[in-house]
Amino acid sequence: MDAAARLDTVDSEPTVVAVARRHLGSDPRVRFHLADGEVWLRNYKGPSFDLVFADSWPGKFSALADALTLLAPGGLYVIDDLLPQANWPDGHGARIEPLLADLEALPGFSCVRLAWASGLALVVRHAEQRNAADTR
Ligand SMILES: C[S@@+](CC[C@H](N)C(=O)[O-])C[C@H]1O[C@@H](n2cnc3c(N)ncnc32)[C@H](O)[C@@H]1O
Structure with a gap:
């Protein structure tokens, strides 16, 4: 990932999202979504x-x-x-x-x-x- 890249990560389990945040939470390119993946995919409206x-x-x-x-x-x-x-x-x-x-x-x-x-x-x-x- 270069400086302009972004990463959206989705998981429905709070404990694993917390682990990901602990390791990558300081990186402003990453957005963490605690959500059901199917619901998130159906509602996502951002860039491809x-x-x-x-x-x-x-x-x-x-x-x-x-x-x-x-x-x-x-x-x-x-x-x-x-x-x-x-x-x-x-x-x-x-x-x-x-x-x-x-x-x-x-x-x-x-x-x-x-x-x-x-x-x-x-x-x-x-x-x-x-x-x-x-x-x-
Ligand atoms: C194979 S693991 C992958 C985890 C992570 N990508 C990794 O490589 O360590 C599958 C993940 O899917 C999550 N999961 C299961 N059902 C889900 C759902 N309906 N929506 C979002 N995440 C779900 C689980 O909590 C689990 O962390």
């Missing part, structure tokens, strides 16, 4: 993002279109935990392939799967099709 890391189920298994709509042209959407994890609840594994298939079928985006670490997908929004995924 060059990078969205959806590190929770909101923005990934819910409000996916909202998260993708927030991407600037050329922006990257990143998700992990796509390979089987010991802590997944019953039935969660069946949600992975449809999510990846949806991402790969999106017009105006390119998606690549990475069988690395917990399993990643990188999605880039094409610069020339800004409105392809807008739903609002």
